[in-house]
Amino acid sequence: MGSSGVRGSRVSPLSVAGWLGLAVLLVGAFIAALGALNQTVYGSSSFIERYLSAIANDDIAEASTTPGVALDEAELAELGLPANVSTAMLRSGVIESGPEDVRIMSDVARGDGTHTVTASYRLADAIVQSSFDVRPIEPLYGVLNRWEFAVSPLAVIDVTAAHNPTFTVGSLTLDTRALKSGEELAAFTQVTPYIAIAPAVYEFSFSSELLEAVPVTVQADASARTAVTVDAQPTPAFVERVQAKVDGFLAACATQAVLQPAECPFGIEIDDRVTGDPEWSIVTSPQVTLTPGESSFDMPPTEGVAHITVEVQSLFDGHYYTLDEDRTFTLALSATITPDDTIDIQLK
Known part of the structure; x- marks a missing residue:
C-alpha cells in the first residue's frame, strides 16, 4: 500500500522578488508624493499664498491666527508698543482691499531651514512686491511641512484723530481714547497706535x-x-x-436799554445827558468761520455792526437831539462739542 501526504508548496524566488519590488515602488511612490506635497500644498510658498488669500477674502480671523502672525508682549515692547495696544482693527469689514493677483517670484531656502518667499501682488492700483521670512515648525502627522512667520507681517498704524477723538475705518468706528485715562482724555487731538493686518489698504x-x-x-x-x-x-x-447762537446772543444784547449792554461786545460812551432809553439793533452779525485751534474750533475777531438810537441833551448849550448811528464791534469765540453733541461757546 502506497504512502500518501501533502507536499508543501514552495514560493518562487521570482515571486518574492516581485513583491519586494512592488513594495519598494509603493514606498518610493509614497515618499515621492509626500515630497511633492511638501513642495506644493505644504510648501513655504503655499503658506504665503494662503495667508495673502485670506486677507483678499477678508477672512481676517484666518489671517490673524496664521502661525507667527500674533505679536507677543516682548515683540510689542521691541516695537515700542504697550502690551494692551489696540487690536480692534483685526476683524472683517475693516480693510478696503487686500492683495490680488498674487504671484510667487522666488522661494529661497537657507541653511538653517528658513525660507525667504518673495511675492508680487496688486494692492488697489499699486503693484507691490514683498519678502516674507518663514521657518518650519512641528510637521503635521510628523511628515507634512508646517510653517510660521519668522517676523510677524502685522502692521502698526498710528492714527492721529485731529479735532475729534473718533474715526471710521471700513465699517468700524473707533474711539482713540478707549485705552487712555487722565489728562489724555481731554486732548483735542489724539494719537493712538493700532495693530492691523497687512499687507492691505485701509480707508480712514x-x-x-x-x-x-x-x-x-x-x-x-x-x-x-x-x-x-x-x-x-x-x-x-x-x-x-x-x-444761530451768535445771532441769538447779539439779539439778547440789543434788548438791553443801556449804553453799555452787560457782557456784550458793543456799547457807547456819551458825554451829554441821556434823556431817553437807548434802543439797540443789530445791523450786521459777524459772519462765523471756524478753524481748529489748540483745544477748540475758533472764530478770529470778526467785525459786526450794531445801531443805537437815543435821545440826548447837550451839556454845552442845552439843545436836544437824537443820536442815531452805527457802532462797529468785533467778536471772537471758541466752540467745542460736548459729549451729548451740543455746542459749547466761549466768547473771547
Missing part, C-alpha cells in the same frame, strides 16, 4: 452732523509702521448752529 474717514473728515487711503505694508491723520473739520451745519 469720519462723518457726523457737526464734523467731517475727508477720506484718506493708507497702504499698510507687511511688518511696517505707517501713520494717518483723520482731520475732522466743522460741517456747514456746525457753522450754522454757531451762527
Whole structure:
C-alpha cells in the first residue's frame, strides 16, 4: 500500500522578488508624493499664498491666527508698543482691499531651514512686491511641512484723530481714547497706535452732523509702521448752529436799554445827558468761520455792526437831539462739542 501526504508548496524566488519590488515602488511612490506635497500644498510658498488669500477674502480671523502672525508682549515692547495696544482693527469689514493677483517670484531656502518667499501682488492700483521670512515648525502627522512667520507681517498704524477723538475705518468706528485715562482724555487731538493686518489698504474717514473728515487711503505694508491723520473739520451745519447762537446772543444784547449792554461786545460812551432809553439793533452779525485751534474750533475777531438810537441833551448849550448811528464791534469765540453733541461757546 502506497504512502500518501501533502507536499508543501514552495514560493518562487521570482515571486518574492516581485513583491519586494512592488513594495519598494509603493514606498518610493509614497515618499515621492509626500515630497511633492511638501513642495506644493505644504510648501513655504503655499503658506504665503494662503495667508495673502485670506486677507483678499477678508477672512481676517484666518489671517490673524496664521502661525507667527500674533505679536507677543516682548515683540510689542521691541516695537515700542504697550502690551494692551489696540487690536480692534483685526476683524472683517475693516480693510478696503487686500492683495490680488498674487504671484510667487522666488522661494529661497537657507541653511538653517528658513525660507525667504518673495511675492508680487496688486494692492488697489499699486503693484507691490514683498519678502516674507518663514521657518518650519512641528510637521503635521510628523511628515507634512508646517510653517510660521519668522517676523510677524502685522502692521502698526498710528492714527492721529485731529479735532475729534473718533474715526471710521471700513465699517468700524473707533474711539482713540478707549485705552487712555487722565489728562489724555481731554486732548483735542489724539494719537493712538493700532495693530492691523497687512499687507492691505485701509480707508480712514469720519462723518457726523457737526464734523467731517475727508477720506484718506493708507497702504499698510507687511511688518511696517505707517501713520494717518483723520482731520475732522466743522460741517456747514456746525457753522450754522454757531451762527444761530451768535445771532441769538447779539439779539439778547440789543434788548438791553443801556449804553453799555452787560457782557456784550458793543456799547457807547456819551458825554451829554441821556434823556431817553437807548434802543439797540443789530445791523450786521459777524459772519462765523471756524478753524481748529489748540483745544477748540475758533472764530478770529470778526467785525459786526450794531445801531443805537437815543435821545440826548447837550451839556454845552442845552439843545436836544437824537443820536442815531452805527457802532462797529468785533467778536471772537471758541466752540467745542460736548459729549451729548451740543455746542459749547466761549466768547473771547
